[in-house]
Amino acid sequence: MKEVFYSYIETLQNQITSALELIDGCAQFEEDLWRRKEGGGGRTRIMQNGGVFEKGGVNISKVFGPLPKAMQAYFKVEDVDFFACGLSLVMHPKNPMVPTVHANWRYFEMYDKSGELIDQWFGGGLDLTPYYLFEEDAEYFHLQCKNACDRHNSNFYQNYKKACDAYFYNSHRKEARGVGGLFFDYCKSNEQMNMQQWYDFITDVGDHFLEAYLPIVQKRKDLPYTAVERQWQEIRRGRYVEFNLVHDKGTLFGLKTNGRIESILMSLPPHVQWAYDHHPAPNSREEALIEVLKHPKNWV
């Protein structure tokens, strides 16, 4: 399974970076190959200062070896070996009318000291962070999420949509990071789904990422915007940074387990502002966004 899934994300990275370069029309991804001392490495692809995307990355990595101490406590296991691979992407568009997107698909295995496989699971998801809310975009994105889920299990969409709202939540601000999407983890063999069926689900979600995001980019990328709207985007990007550095388990694990810092922090936006106690004007478009982040909606 690990070879099959890694080969899948290698291909998916190629597909996604090609399609994003095409719609960007200006910049190309730069590639960095890196190795991890303890085992494994990755292929980081970063775009900066594009026509559409101000900064973003589409990274794959495969890491293995003894499970780091910090993760032993988290997974409540002791001295085991692990294998993990995944694709992580974050794209920060320049135009504040185009939402930021994040997606991740990953696979994890654990082994006892004799090398016997003792656990394996998939995880991942995708979510959208608008700066200006176009309800039809959120509906469209969620509909694509739902379609991918419904092909596998009729409960998945509502469960994973709720999990996404709960996970990407800035508890210190009492607001969601964005309008959500899907979040799933510990997808293990059970009575309904064996690992092959989970693989089919995860890869179906991965295969439909571009279809969920690109039409939104296409529709909004040439909309005009003002300096004030751009400022709002940069302030909201500050909330994105707060989530990733204070709450995101993946980022914090990476920082605490000797991950490749630049690949992990590629998720941070390029230009960001913090203004003291900033509040949008009553009945503004900015306030309408906050309203939805404070009270997550059912989009489909």
Next chain:
Amino acid sequence: MKEVFYSYIETLQNQITSALELIDGCAQFEEDLWRRKEGGGGRTRIMQNGGVFEKGGVNISKVFGPLPKAMQAYFKVEDVDFFACGLSLVMHPKNPMVPTVHANWRYFEMYDKSGELIDQWFGGGLDLTPYYLFEEDAEYFHLQCKNACDRHNSNFYQNYKKACDAYFYNSHRKEARGVGGLFFDYCKSNEQMNMQQWYDFITDVGDHFLEAYLPIVQKRKDLPYTAVERQWQEIRRGRYVEFNLVHDKGTLFGLKTNGRIESILMSLPPHVQWAYDHHPAPNSREEALIEVLKHPKNWV
């Protein structure tokens, strides 16, 4: 002691904000008074878009009541009451030749359920974060720190200078946040120092803050700078954000114990950048700064 120290930081806040307004020459501090539901409150003073200071705050607060759960575990105590008060300041200058400064002086008491005082201590310090290194500024700042320490104990400076380098450290970058200063905590009554003597030490450090920082501001505030130097400042400010959101205990406690978010996050800089895998040019002034952050120096 708690009334005496709170009254001291009230006066100190007035002195510091007046002096900073004077040197800024343009903006004034805006004041927000706030109350904490569980007990206490604060007086937040924020300056934005000044002539010298792009953003900053000089805040005092006094909070008390049952010790929040998250802090019980940290202090290894159970169901106790507490009182805490302090002054916290961060000033982010606009000109990249002027260093950011941070300082904090605080006092803490804990009581058992009968109201009996069971513990009390002071903590605090001050530290400097330059974007361009002027060695004479770092030396001057540290000399003021040392003078304040030496009036009380000849070991304080070297101990608290080391503690500052160790605390304000971005372990995930393997570099210090800045050129340090003083950091001390759990200053409790012992064989050498009773609480009154600790009070004398803390207030001596507080009383000499302006003398340690203002001459540096005065010397650098009108230096010319380029857009590239400004960009470097914004990238370095990103490291400041990383420290405060990932590592700083005070910030994380505040975020997790229902503190006033806007007063806590006033420490974040106004305009910030993250560029992928940015490295200064060999033998540049930017590289000289990194060198010192990677290998903290003895400045006096």
